[in-house]
Amino acid sequence: xxxxxxxxxxxxxxxxxxxxxxxxxxxxxxxxxxxxxxxxxxxxxxxxxxxxxxxxxxxxxxxxxxxxxxxxxxxxxxxxxxxxxxxxxxxxxxxxxxxxxxxxxxxxxxxxxxxxxxxxxxxxxxxxxxxxxxxxxxxxxxxxxxxxxxxxxxxxxxxxxxxxxxxxxxxxxxxxxxxxxxxxxxxxxxxxxxxxxxxxxxxxxxxxxxxxxxxxxxxxxxxxxxxxxxxxxxxxxxxxxxxxxxxxxxxxxxxxxxxxxxxxxxxxxxxxx
Amino acid sequence: xxxxxxxxxxxxxxxxxxxxxxxxxxxxxxxxxxxxxxxxxxxxxxxxxxxxxxxxxxxxxxxxxxxxxxxxxxxxxxxxxxxxxxxxxxxxxxxxxxxxxxxxxxxxxxxxxxxxxxxxxxxxxxxxxxxxxxxxxxxxxxxxxxxxxxxxxxxxxxxxxxxxxxxxxxxxxxxxxxxxxxxxxxxxxxxxxxxxxxxxxxxxxxxxxxxxxxxxxxxxxxxxxxxxxxxxxxxxxxxxxxxxxxxxxxxxxxxxx
Numbered sequence: 001x002x003x004x005x006x007x008x009x010x011x012x013x014x015x016x017x018x019x020x021x022x023x024x025x026x027x028x029x030x031x032x033x034x035x036x037x038x039x040x041x042x043x044x045x046x047x048x049x050x051x052x053x054x055x056x057x058x059x060x061x062x063x064x065x066x067x068x069x070x071x072x073x074x075x076x077x078x079x080x081x082x083x084x085x086x087x088x089x090x091x092x093x094x095x096x097x098x099x100x101x102x103x104x105x106x107x108x109x110x111x112x113x114x115x116x117x118x119x120x121x122x123x124x125x126x127x128x129x130x131x132x133x134x135x136x137x138x139x140x141x142x143x144x145x146x147x148x149x150x151x152x153x154x155x156x157x158x159x160x161x162x163x164x165x166x167x168x169x170x171x172x173x174x175x176x177x178x179x180x181x182x183x184x185x186x187x188x189x190x191x192x193x194x195x196x197x198x199x200x201x202x203x204x205x206x207x208x209x210x211x212x213x214x215x216x217x218x219x220x221x222x223x224x225x226x227x228x229x230x231x232x233x234x235x236x237x238x239x240x241x242x243x244x245x246x247x248x249x250x251x252x253x254x255x256x257x258x259x260x261x262x263x264x265x266x267x268x269x270x271x272x273x
Numbered sequence: 274x275x276x277x278x279x280x281x282x283x284x285x286x287x288x289x290x291x292x293x294x295x296x297x298x299x300x301x302x303x304x305x306x307x308x309x310x311x312x313x314x315x316x317x318x319x320x321x322x323x324x325x326x327x328x329x330x331x332x333x334x335x336x337x338x339x340x341x342x343x344x345x346x347x348x349x350x351x352x353x354x355x356x357x358x359x360x361x362x363x364x365x366x367x368x369x370x371x372x373x374x375x376x377x378x379x380x381x382x383x384x385x386x387x388x389x390x391x392x393x394x395x396x397x398x399x400x401x402x403x404x405x406x407x408x409x410x411x412x413x414x415x416x417x418x419x420x421x422x423x424x425x426x427x428x429x430x431x432x433x434x435x436x437x438x439x440x441x442x443x444x445x446x447x448x449x450x451x452x453x454x455x456x457x458x459x460x461x462x463x464x465x466x467x468x469x470x471x472x473x474x475x476x477x478x479x480x481x482x483x484x485x486x487x488x489x490x491x492x493x494x495x496x497x498x499x500x501x502x503x504x505x506x507x508x509x510x511x512x513x514x515x516x517x518x519x520x521x522x523x524x525x526x527x528x529x530x
Contacts, residue, residue: 058425075428082429089422093521094444103440104430136525154430 003070004031005190006158010064011054012215013047024050026215027064032158037184037191039201041248042211042219043256048194051216052162055192056082068158078108081151085163087143091135091150098122098131101150111155121153124183141172145179152183158190165200174232177204181230198252202244203230210248212255220251309491314498317491322499326480331499334465334476337393341400342461346454349405353412353450354442363413374406378460379467391472400464404457411453415446448522451515458511462504477503 008030015022024047032038042048053059055066057073057080066073068080076082081104084090091100101121105114122128125145135143144164151159161180165173177200184191195201201208205224212219222244226235235241297311322331356362356370381399389395427441443450469478481496516523 053425056429058428076431078431080429082426084422084426086420086422089420090426092423092441092444093525094447095440103432103436106436107431107433134521134524136521150430 005034005036005069006032006055006192007067007070008051008055008064009067011051011061011066012063013050013054013059014062023215025054025211026217028211028216028218030209030218030221032190032192035188035190037193037204037206038209039205039207040192040194040209040211041196041198041201041252042216043213043252044196045214046211046216047214048196048211049162051211052082052160052192052194056080056160079157081154081156081159083144083147083151083159083161083164085166087140087147087167088135090147091143093134093136095134096131097127097133097135097138097146100135100146101153104150104154108154117153117155118149121149124152124186125149125179139172141168141176144168144176148176148180148183152187155187156189158192159184161191161193163195164193166196173200178230178232180204185229198245198248199236202226202241202248203232203235208244208248210251210255219255222248306488307490309494313491314494317489317495318498321480321492321495330475330477330480333393334469334478337396337476338400338461338465340393341397341465342404342458344397344401345404345457345461346408346450348401349408349453349457350412350443350446350450352405353409354416354438354446356409357413357416360417363417370406370410374410376403378403378464382464382467382471385468386472391474395472396465396468399468400461403464404461407456407460408450408453411449412446415449416442418449419445444518444521448519451519455511455515458507459504462500462507466500 008028010027010029012026012028013024015024028051030038030040040048040051050059054061055073057066057076060074068077071077073080092103095103098118102114102118105111105117108114111117119128119131122131125148127142127145127149130138130142135146138146144167148164164180165176168176180191181204183189191204193201193204202224203226208222208224210219210221211217224244226238226240226244293311300308300310356366381403385395385399385402389398423441423445427437432441465476466478466481469476470482473479477496477500481493481500484490484492484496
């Protein structure tokens, strides 16, 4: 059997040292296969962003390792692209939309026609007309689309997204979710999405990894067998969707309750009778 | 231009014109040896600067100012980036930098004369040394204030080396660098004129000082007026460059209309 595209093995992170040390995540294990869409969901403050930083090489884990195609990740690899929650800080306001998307390609000898890559990426997110605008001249949702276009143009093997839709309104959020699903289909990309939103984690993914309260571990994993392509109305009306959603909700609730009254033999977020 | 701006401009010109007229009328009387009439000031101005002494006094002053200020900005930005990039270096250098910044600008003038004599390099060195601190401090603070997500994006997309400096750091820091430059620019003019008055054989400051010594009061005023105009022009030019380079910043701050 061939190795997974991404392998997260025993990754842990402790902030600070001595008495004031805070263990944010404790030994997280999971894998992402080539072409798969995996969501990581967990209660707020469970170290999701910390985990993503450790996986991408932005932050050195205290223990464990993340491997991309068997190679340990210590710095963000060229085969990985990131989309952050805070699009306004992640884009460069002194560059036009077009140049924001093109900037990461400057060091890439392996992308032969860079202007074409930029154009295609902007077309894919429907922003070709706004290439010459500056980020602050367009709406928040459009700015996040620029960030997605930047990731697409980078042509990564895996796309990591950290709460990418948390700072936009509900309607824009649904549009962006579908946009990501479409471009993922079109570019055949592997995606790892970190979110606090249970509906979103189920709606988007092939598999959902549920984290516990900090120090976080993987509490459970759910395969999502919903039909593709997903649809904001039809998919969310399916009984399977409601069922998966309820199970993950209970798992997270259980984790929270367990955290509040410590002695818990974590009441599994199991089947509802 | 909008009507409000026309009105503003008309008011500005009107008030300035009225003040000038008042001064003109006032100075046509006799007010002692320090004063002379406006027409004789203007006449001295024309004789001195258009263009008799332009090459011998204005050009040397501008060269000194440009060189000193240029070196100060370059050194300030480079040192600021180096210091700002490391918390340890920032803490270690902080006492020294605070001391240097607190020195009154002209206090190093005697030292610079002892070190460099009275030539052009004394002025350039003094201006460069004193003016680099505000730029450096602002740049270092700017680096420390860069948002973590911005830096994470730069790292995640492997923007490195010269690209990182030229396309990310410098534009991101530009508003802070310009704030430092604005402080430095007025310091630079001050040091230039003072140095030229104390020790020089050319320059606008030298001309003003010598004219006073020779009781050529009209020439002295011609020099003062030129210095005022020069400062005014430098500020206007500086503002125009800043608005151009930091347009995105002003737009984000909503300071433009």
